[in-house]
Amino acid sequence: MDLKPTKPLSGFIELLPSQQRCFDYCANKMLNVLRMAGFSLLDLPAIERAEVLTDKDNWDEIETQMFLFQKGDTKMGLRYDGTVGLSRYVAGHLNDLVFPFRASQFSKRYRGERAQRGRYREFYQMDLDIMGINTLSTNYDAEIISVINRALESVSEFIGPVEVLIGSRPFWDALFDYLEMNADQKKEVFVLIDKKDKMGDEDFAMGLSDTLNNTNKENLIKSVFANGYAGFVNKTEQLDAAINELTNFMTVLNGMGVKCAKIDLSVTRGLAYYTGLVFEFKLINHPELGTAAGGGRYADLAGKFSKTKIIGVGAAIGFSRIFAAMLENNQIDLTCFSKPVDVAVLVMGDENVAYATNVVNNLRDENIVAVSYLDTDKKFKNQIEYADKIGARFAAIVGETEVANNTIALKNMESGNQESVSVADAVKIIKA
């Protein structure tokens, strides 16, 4: 029989144990920041009804983008983000939750497209959302940004400093109205703005010209990317309202201690969901990773599930995008994750297994990572080699002498020093 492949499918991440420990360490650090900020960690199903995942019904096209399957009469598929499940969940539990409700999710999401370099088909995102019924101050938008900022700061030793760029959907709406663009033009220009980074300045200008055919309007739109809102103060009430919202928001953010924020009106966060302020976090030392986290406000989060108007502000942190990528590129020093074992307990003969296990259990009760080597017929040389290979800081050797004296022979694997000690003393030495 031919051997089957041992590599995972392309686009799927598989880490070595030391990499995984780093990944988990960073996730826990960040999740703890969210927990202290009162976010409830939810764990929703990875599979949803197809009708929940999408409003479209061109299944052939959707099938290329998602993992879909049919069971009986029910079409279902793997989620591609956390928002679709969250909005369903919240709409279904309006009476069980207190609003404003703070939810976080740290879970795998799936994209069914062909795998590309740097794009995963299975990946973790860490979401945080605050949802209110009928009303929700933009202070919560600032709170979300502040908490993300603190979460990313908690792992800054690995990812370095961040910045957050703030955009405004209402600003563009107001500008398009000011320029008297029709509905088609608004839509087309917004798509151009969203794709500007990918298409480059020249194609962007050409696209604008094709759509608007008006040099003055084209130049005014281009001026936003060079000068921001500067040219649009005191033009219309709508523009002033959008600009005021944005500048007030920057003041609130600054007051909250978020010092790394700046306005960037080119940030729009694509076409779906968002209706208010939007934002993107970047890793200053890792521009190659693109957007580390992004989010914004939606006026009606769960409209397709409930007649109650749920306003949301939320964001997704591209956890795998950051950490799986950096780990795969060897950009993180794994020294402190490579040697998780404190003590290897080496057992000289089957008759000493019971005693050794008692030692091991005592160590583990003291939060000491203790691994027993239980192929007791192996020579001491092999056993100590194992202790060395797993990087144990200490070896605890258990033979008949130790059992008779109720001790262990504790060997410091770095210095080579060995002494006969009680388990209680061993605990003190190991924890010192």
Next chain:
Amino acid sequence: MDLKPTKPLSGFIELLPSQQRCFDYCANKMLNVLRMAGFSLLDLPAIERAEVLTDKDNWDEIETQMFLFQKGDTKMGLRYDGTVGLSRYVAGHLNDLVFPFRASQFSKRYRGERAQRGRYREFYQMDLDIMGINTLSTNYDAEIISVINRALESVSEFIGPVEVLIGSRPFWDALFDYLEMNADQKKEVFVLIDKKDKMGDEDFAMGLSDTLNNTNKENLIKSVFANGYAGFVNKTEQLDAAINELTNFMTVLNGMGVKCAKIDLSVTRGLAYYTGLVFEFKLINHPELGTAAGGGRYADLAGKFSKTKIIGVGAAIGFSRIFAAMLENNQIDLTCFSKPVDVAVLVMGDENVAYATNVVNNLRDENIVAVSYLDTDKKFKNQIEYADKIGARFAAIVGETEVANNTIALKNMESGNQESVSVADAVKIIKA
């Protein structure tokens, strides 16, 4: 537009925040026991190539049991257990790992069958496995059982006491040889034994009779369920070897401090994988949940991936089977998970948001769960009602007086007492 359904698909679990906190608390307690025992927590892809998931090629039948999909020429599907991915991973990383290698997994698995009462289509299992190259003492089987026992003990306040039943595949092999059964009979009788609990004694007896047509042999097999191995000592070398392995194993387990183990030869753990000792954990107070954890030894774990012989002993703890079930049945007191917030920070006016956020950040830095209420135009009455609804132990009220005096008004939500204190003093009071 019609509203879409808010319930998850049948067979999928969705917990309320307090239930989820209990679920996560128990998972972390148990995972910490595994971590202290030196198990590396792996996180493998949920999707595998279909050829990795199964050796069969009757796709129509398999498709009813699994979630399968095709992307380009590649058939793939969601894993139904942790072993298939683990064996692929270990075979692919023989040179990156130190053996015996201790791996654990806590991950979602999927069964595509129609949902039945109490059977989930998405569920967590917690696996632990120890793998050796060419050799692996049965002491490791005992170690796995000991670690599971400690993990379940760590959450005994929720699930009560456990027992573990030990079976032996070699015993049955030896008995079948002693009874001079042919290959077909061995297979058929083994299937009967495996299904005995479900089919009942009468059908079991009838099945035995159909297959063996020999009253003496039938009675000898039935005697195992009443009297264990008692009637088979000193019959054949093979039987004695199997019985000795089992009785020695019980001595080792007992020496390791596992006092809740007993021999039960009716435990066989189905048809696949296992070649040695097998075991099942039961919750003594919750027989309705069936097997809480089960596992055993396989002589050649990764034969389809590698020519290197990897011996494994492993087990899966039915984490969702235990905890999701008990939570859904309201069998766990959630009092201590229902009020996660220590302090609700209430902000009287937008001009105080910056100060309040500074307070909140100071509290969170002290590992105090602090939630700010940021709809600052809401009346005090509404804000204090929010603090009450989320079950906050304290409310910290921030208005212009507090900002001017660099204090907060700290209200004990239970006693109603309120005092003006510095943040530093508030930390002491809240932590007291």
